[in-house]
Amino acid sequence: xxxxxxxxxxxxxxxxxxxxxxxxxxxxxxxxxxxxxxFEDEDEAKAALxxxxxxxxxxxxxxxxxxxxxxxxxxxxxxFREAFRTRGPSNYxxxxxxxxx
Amino acid sequence: MYEYNQFDHDFVRNRVREFRAQVxxxxxxxxxxxxxxxxxxxxxxxxxxxxxxxxxxxxxxxxNSRQMNQLAxxxxxxxxxxxxxxxxxxxxYNWPKLKDxxxxxxxxxxxEMHAIQTSGNCVRNVTADHFAGAAADEIEDPRPTAELLRQxxxxxxxxxxxxxxxxxxxxxAPNDRxxxxxxxxxxxxxxxxxxxxxxxxIVGGGLGRTPMVGKVARDFLxxxxxxxxxEAILQVYNLNGRRDNKFKARIKILVHETGIETxxxxxxxxxxxxxxxxxxPSEEMVKAIEAQFQPPEFDAGPVDEEKLAAAIESDPLFKxxxxxxxxxxxxxxxxxxxxSLKPIGGxxxxxxxxxxxxxxxxxxxxxxxxxxxxxxxxxxxxxxxxDDLPEVFERLREAGLATxxxxxxxxxxxxxxxxxxxxxxxxxxxxxxEISNAFEDIKAQHDIGPLKIKISGCINACxxxxxxxxxxxxxxxxxxxxxxxxxxxxxxETATIGERAGPGFSYEEIVPxxxxxxxxxxxxxxxxxxxxxxxxxxVGAEPFKNALYPETx
Amino acid sequence: xxxxxxxxGFHKDSWEADGGLFIDLExxxxxxxxxxxxxxxxxxxxxxxxxxxxxxxxxxxxxxxxFPSFADGRGFSIAKQLRQxxxxxxxxxxxxVIADQYGFARTCGFxxxxxxxxLAERQPQEQWLARLPKDNLSYQKKLLAEREMRNx
Numbered sequence: 190x191x192x193x194x195x196x197x198x199x200x201x202x203x204x205x206x207x208x209x210x211x212x213x214x215x216x217x218x219x220x221x222x223x224x225x226x227x228f229e230d231e232d233e234a235k236a237a238l239x240x241x242x243x244x245x246x247x248x249x250x251x252x253x254x255x256x257x258x259x260x261x262x263x264x265x266x267x268x269f270r271e272a273f274r275t276r277g278p279s280n281y282x283x284x285x286x287x288x289x290x
Numbered sequence: 291m292y293e294y295n296q297f298d299h300d301f302v303r304n305r306v307r308e309f310r311a312q313v314x315x316x317x318x319x320x321x322x323x324x325x326x327x328x329x330x331x332x333x334x335x336x337x338x339x340x341x342x343x344x345x346x347x348x349x350x351x352x353x354n355s356r357q358m359n360q361l362a363x364x365x366x367x368x369x370x371x372x373x374x375x376x377x378x379x380x381x382x383y384n385w386p387k388l389k390d391x392x393x394x395x396x397x398x399x400x401x402e403m404h405a406i407q408t409s410g411n412c413v414r415n416v417t418a419d420h421f422a423g424a425a426a427d428e429i430e431d432p433r434p435t436a437e438l439l440r441q442x443x444x445x446x447x448x449x450x451x452x453x454x455x456x457x458x459x460x461x462x463a464p465n466d467r468x469x470x471x472x473x474x475x476x477x478x479x480x481x482x483x484x485x486x487x488x489x490x491x492i493v494g495g496g497l498g499r500t501p502m503v504g505k506v507a508r509d510f511l512x513x514x515x516x517x518x519x520x521e522a523i524l525q526v527y528n529l530n531g532r533r534d535n536k537f538k539a540r541i542k543i544l545v546h547e548t549g550i551e552t553x554x555x556x557x558x559x560x561x562x563x564x565x566x567x568x569x570x571p572s573e574e575m576v577k578a579i580e581a582q583f584q585p586p587e588f589d590a591g592p593v594d595e596e597k598l599a600a601a602i603e604s605d606p607l608f609k610x611x612x613x614x615x616x617x618x619x620x621x622x623x624x625x626x627x628x629x630s631l632k633p634i635g636g637x638x639x640x641x642x643x644x645x646x647x648x649x650x651x652x653x654x655x656x657x658x659x660x661x662x663x664x665x666x667x668x669x670x671x672x673x674x675x676x677d678d679l680p681e682v683f684e685r686l687r688e689a690g691l692a693t694x695x696x697x698x699x700x701x702x703x704x705x706x707x708x709x710x711x712x713x714x715x716x717x718x719x720x721x722x723x724e725i726s727n728a729f730e731d732i733k734a735q736h737d738i739g740p741l742k743i744k745i746s747g748c749i750n751a752c753x754x755x756x757x758x759x760x761x762x763x764x765x766x767x768x769x770x771x772x773x774x775x776x777x778x779x780x781x782x783e784t785a786t787i788g789e790r791a792g793p794g795f796s797y798e799e800i801v802p803x804x805x806x807x808x809x810x811x812x813x814x815x816x817x818x819x820x821x822x823x824x825x826x827x828x829v830g831a832e833p834f835k836n837a838l839y840p841e842t843x
Numbered sequence: 844x845x846x847x848x849x850x851x852g853f854h855k856d857s858w859e860a861d862g863g864l865f866i867d868l869e870x871x872x873x874x875x876x877x878x879x880x881x882x883x884x885x886x887x888x889x890x891x892x893x894x895x896x897x898x899x900x901x902x903x904x905x906x907x908x909x910f911p912s913f914a915d916g917r918g919f920s921i922a923k924q925l926r927q928x929x930x931x932x933x934x935x936x937x938x939x940v941i942a943d944q945y946g947f948a949r950t951c952g953f954x955x956x957x958x959x960x961x962l963a964e965r966q967p968q969e970q971w972l973a974r975l976p977k978d979n980l981s982y983q984k985k986l987l988a989e990r991e992m993r994n995x
Binding site: 312325328445447448517529572 | 921
């Protein structure tokens, strides 16, 4: 039996900067997980990933990551790895994305 | 220290130009990401969790003050003001931008450094005993051999696309500080019955998913046969190493599946061909390299022993430092100082730009301008006059670099783990930090005695957990960090792979678990002189398992 | 249509147009008598022992070694071994070799590289000519030159 689809965001690293990026609703890219588009339909998610994979001059290593809709309606990461990717290294709270939070 | 000749300079500059062009060709679509990735890796550039990461080689761990100052400069100009020294005598920058990397490589070339072959499926940076050229127990300085191997392996046309990475380590002392038995090739400098110099050649060691202690391929290889013999090992590996499964592609699996006897015959057969064709470098060339590693002219003036004794007497911290961070030099007027990059609660192996400058200045003022990077993620001042030790200590203390914990429980190895690494399955750094905080009392640490904790954040074992007296492996267990403990590992000449103690512990449980092991050791040791490893070897795992899993007793 | 890369640039592959044949190693035994050696190219897999081929050296004008992926470097060692044991005929690398590897291929003993049109378009001639072995700074060559100087 196929596993039920769970909501996803499309994520990758920016080719030039290396930063973690997420696809937004208009097909652009953001560094803020909260601004990512949450795909609740499997086919839409796959289509968005396929689109990301054509943008090889913009990004590296696109994939679908599990996310849920938070209380404020914005997507939140599920796995701890994805949570770290939204922030930065835990040994230096002043470095990475968390510096701007 | 080895100084680049014109060829070395031209080679490294040319390599930077090539990489600059490769970056441009990636951006204009000439190279796909799949094609670019191995090329950037061969130049030390990874794409990690949050950013790119550049791994710079410190060949055989040797640096001068100018180079260390440049590492500091690079960290401030293109990174975030710090660097991470690794277990393979490299330094890693965690935040470079792709477009800046060619400029960083040029800045490295300015001081005779590079990032070539610090990653990729090729022969990696050749590592050596970090006390090389200074240790009292050394038979011969291993660094000229390491430099010869560096030159031989650079851009070797046949061996840039091996089944998997290939690591070589070399030691010139009977006390193995270079973990030679856990490398693809380990070389130990020995002499035969006629007192001729040569190597014991060990192949197929490695940690990772399938940890193995290397096996002896040759117990005595004459020095002049080194390159054709290593070339033979690499050719046999390139042709026969598995390419169907990344996790079975290291030479240790080939050794395991083929058997050392058969493999030895295969190597010898190729070696005969290689030897006929591949006349080793001339004695002049070898001598020219060796000449560059001559020890400095040591100050032979009498050491003010009274001054040293008084300093030890008056300052208990300095006394502790002398006990753990200072080692015997072959020259009786001098000592080897290890600067711990393991401050209590800090990130193992990290140094800020300011700290790098302090270490560079100390090397210049007190250590004949030499520094070493150890596989234990510390920095060494290899030659310090004994009566300069109090001043050196004082200046280290001012810079937060005088932690007297070398070889003790808080002198941990930890890989970057999931705080940086894209492959990691759990964090390692915060575990190291919390263990360090739990055992912060230096006096208590000295009482516990020599104890090596090594932490890896995934099965690839960059933190050498298999050879830690206590090893910790971080895994992802159904979306939660889980830590497995191994006991009794040893990375020295008596190399042993640690045994798994039992089920894993959560992030919250792992530090108390380590505390229980240590408490049990202190209870059952036969006197303060019996080290953790000795106790473990005497009593086995049971008492520690009982301490770890009391509910099952 | 394949493109052949040599030190003087790109060429159309004229081997078959000129009457040459590629014969798989496993079929070679049956076909060998029917073909003139100068029109015969031997296709070998990249897991074959070079030493097993010594008997065939005089029956072929070319040996072609495949690169299923540029990351699979076995072909470099086979080429090197073939040259070491005395094969002097034409040696061609075939498949996914990238411009950055051209110098390695030449230094290991290949005369030429056969690539797809798609790759030739993506990595045009000048990217390959930037990697000519004669311009390549190489420690290997330096070690070799030093040896030859001593033997002279």
